[in-house]
């Protein structure tokens with residue numbers, strides 16, 4: 099495996115009237131070729147901000163720090179026109195709501211074909227042929243006769259397939275999918291996820307799948323990153339994350355999953371609230387809600403690498419402590435079983 | 444294409460009741476003016492016999508429904524009646540004046556759209572001075588009455604700079620260059636306010652569209668900003684722009700009446716105003732009907748264009 103994307107200590111602030119919002123802080127992460135990486139976290143934790151940074155589509159109010167390497171080139175140092183040439187070609191994106199992702203005044207086929215034409219010198223006929231091929235590949239029935247249909251004649255699931263066809267038109271090496279199933283019915287969700295997984299296998303695309311629940315991620319991802327309030331707190335292969343979560347927030351998230359064989363028991367709820375990112379706490383941003391908070395938690399825990407595939411940022415964890423030159427805690431928890439977090443009200 | 448054709452047809456059929464209502468309104472408007480039209484036409488020295496003769500010549504002694512029927516039957520056969528004063532057929536008066544009004548208003552609209560839409564699109568995405576400048580122009584152009592603007596332009600360009608003829612008219616077939624020279628000032632005067640309205644509408648519509656999520660997806664597909672703005676955003680913003688243009692055409696027709704009189708252009712507006720001052724009711728009636736029909740036709744055209752550009756419109760109508 100080799101690295102396709104490398105976040106090097108990436109931070110994103112939004113300038114706003116009355117101060118700045120620290121939406122992403124200290125994110126270091128590598129996405130390998132050919133993997134499906136899931137990014138989870140509550141609403142407002144900076145998932146979309148990270149993907150927009152990759153796309154070069156952050157609003158003008160955003161300020162970035164660090165480096166964001168794509169195939170060895172720093173995206174933050176790229177000109178807008180260089181970045182545009184990457185978008186829709188090497189790096190593509192599927193948005194959350196298929197109802198609003200497509201232009202209602204153009205036919206669905208046109209909207210796929212124009213992605214091809216934006217990056218390749220092809221005739222209209224060739225781009226149409228390619229668009230038809232893509233529509234068939236994503237499973238639009240009777241693609242020829244639907245080619246000129248406006249989006250509102252299609253169901254939500256079908257529209258999301260069209261969006262995927264447009265995003266995959268130029269066979270990108272990286273596909274960002276920002277909650278691609280959140281706006282869909284449950285039954286359709288599974289179909290769209292299956293399609294995404296199938297396309298990934300067929301084309302070897304690296305996928306960054308953003309989700310706010312772990313269930314979706316568990317279905318198709320190889321590795322998962324957990325974000326909390328703009329910080330990346332833990333990264334692990336899916337199986338390991340479920341079997342042995344190491345960050346208190348990850349454990350709390352897993353505890354909140356209804357499918358963990360605790361039928362009849364009330365779901366655990368994480369007490370407290372996500373901090374206001376315009377005045378984030380100085381150290382670990384989970385500190386307010388963390389039952390293990392210590393004095394050292396007032397400084398940002400470094401995101402440490404542990405083994406080949408895991409990363410963790412928590413002062414409880416030996417890896418993080420070692421990175422900062424601290425000895426492991428005496429009762430260093432092998433952090434199972436899950437500890438109840440906060441007050442379930 | 445078929446759905447679009449049937450949308451256009453349905454929209455066409457919808458204009459029939461509007462046309463009927465308009466004709467009734469125009470017909471009654473003249474009849475309901477206080478006072479006896481014939482008496483005011485003939486003046487105070489008219490004898491009762493005179494009045495009675497003219498009344499029966501004009502058919503005014505018949506009951507209203509029959510008067511309407513006689514009139515509208517004539518209109519449908521292309522006969523708008525006779526000018527009571529010059530005894531010319533009204534259709535031949537309109538044959539001269541209607542092309543002038545059309546030339547004036549269509550040129551003014553083309554100018555207003557040709558300037559307002561591109562400038563509105565360009566300033567939509569901008570902040571700084573471009574936005575302030577266009578904002579200032581919009582406020583100025585909307586607040587200045589067009590007759591005043593016309594007078595100022597006349598003073599500046601004819602008296603001071605001596606560039607253009609102040610007023611008058613030469614037919615296009617006679618001398619095209621001269622015709623255009625005579626048209627420039629009235630067209631610019633009439634178009635200024637319209638440009639401002641269309642610019643403002645375009646800018647607002649574009650601003651709204653550019654913040655839609657599908658625009659973000661277009662960017663994510665790597666389209667050039669030029670085609671995002673000029674193809675997708677503009678087409679989505681075209682609904683309000685076209686609607687406002689159609690409605691403003693009505694305002695333009697009203698403005699044309701003033702401008703034609705100001706610049707001595709012998710168009711329909713001038714015809715109507717002269718006829719009113721002469722109490723020439725048959726001509727007033729025909730002129731107003733003509734202008735109203737023009738407005739209806741323009742709105743029909745704008746609605747059909749709107750439907751062609753946005754597939755949701757045709758389906759909303761068929762639903």
Ligand SMILES: Nc1ncnc2c1ncn2[C@@H]1O[C@H](COP(=O)(O)OP(=O)(O)OP(=O)(O)O)[C@@H](O)[C@H]1O
Nearest residue numbers: 112114119121140141142143144145146147157375
């Ligand atoms: N344009 C902006 N200006 C100011 N603050 C912003 C802007 N966009 C996002 N934010 C803030 O940045 C933080 C991260 O937002 P982001 O949209 O990246 O979160 P998210 O994880 O994608 O959330 P969700 O699950 O709701 O989509 C939030 O606190 C949000 O309020």
Ligand code: SF4
Nearest residue numbers: 382385388395412413
């Ligand atoms: S122990 Fe400290 S560093 Fe770890 S999650 Fe709790 S507050 Fe954060």
Ligand SMILES: [Mg+2]
Nearest residue numbers: 145146147276
């Ligand atoms: Mg988001």
